[in-house]
Amino acid sequence: MSPTPTGSLSATADGRDLELARTLDVPVEEVWAWLTEPDKTARWIGRWSGAPGVGRTVRFAMTFEEGGFESDVTILACEPPRHLAVELGEEVGGWQLEVIVAEAGGGSTVTLLHHLDDGAALAEVGPGWEYYLDNLLAALAGRSPVQFADYYPAQSSYYAGLDGGAGSEAREA
Incomplete structure (x- = not known):
C-alpha cells in the first residue's frame, strides 16, 4: 500500500509553492536538531559539511538518492528553532526551500x-518530498528508512493533477 500524498500547491506573488507538512510527537527543539545537525540529517536525507550561517554556503550530499549527488546549499535564513530557508545549487536546479517548525499539541x-x-x-518533485518527510518520521522513531518505490511513481499522478496535468514532461522540455 502506497502512502497517501499530502502536498498542496498555491499561487504566490513570485510563482507557486508546494507545501507539505508532518505532525510529530516530539518538541520543536528536537525537530530542529534533526533538520540542522549533520549526524541527524544524514539518517533521513543527507549529510552536510561546512560552516553554517546566514549568507554562508555549505556542501550537502544527498545520501538517499540513487547514485547520490552533492550540491552547494546557501543558507538564506536561520531562526532556530522555527525557520530555515536555503537555496540548493545549480546541480539541483537552484531550488529555494523553507522549513517551518511550530508547536502543535505537545509536539510539533x-x-x-x-x-x-x-x-x-x-x-517528480512532490513524491520526492513526501518520501523525505516520511523518512524523517522513520528516523525520529528509530525505524528503517522508507522505500522510494512506495512514493514514485505511485504519487506522480496526484502531483501532476495539482500542476494542471503537467507531469515529468516539464523536465524533458
Whole structure:
C-alpha cells in the first residue's frame, strides 16, 4: 500500500509553492536538531559539511538518492528553532526551500515549502518530498528508512493533477 500524498500547491506573488507538512510527537527543539545537525540529517536525507550561517554556503550530499549527488546549499535564513530557508545549487536546479517548525499539541509540525520555478516537474518533485518527510518520521522513531518505490511513481499522478496535468514532461522540455 502506497502512502497517501499530502502536498498542496498555491499561487504566490513570485510563482507557486508546494507545501507539505508532518505532525510529530516530539518538541520543536528536537525537530530542529534533526533538520540542522549533520549526524541527524544524514539518517533521513543527507549529510552536510561546512560552516553554517546566514549568507554562508555549505556542501550537502544527498545520501538517499540513487547514485547520490552533492550540491552547494546557501543558507538564506536561520531562526532556530522555527525557520530555515536555503537555496540548493545549480546541480539541483537552484531550488529555494523553507522549513517551518511550530508547536502543535505537545509536539510539533514541520512544514516544507518548495518555491517552484516554471520548469519544476511537480510529478517528480512532490513524491520526492513526501518520501523525505516520511523518512524523517522513520528516523525520529528509530525505524528503517522508507522505500522510494512506495512514493514514485505511485504519487506522480496526484502531483501532476495539482500542476494542471503537467507531469515529468516539464523536465524533458
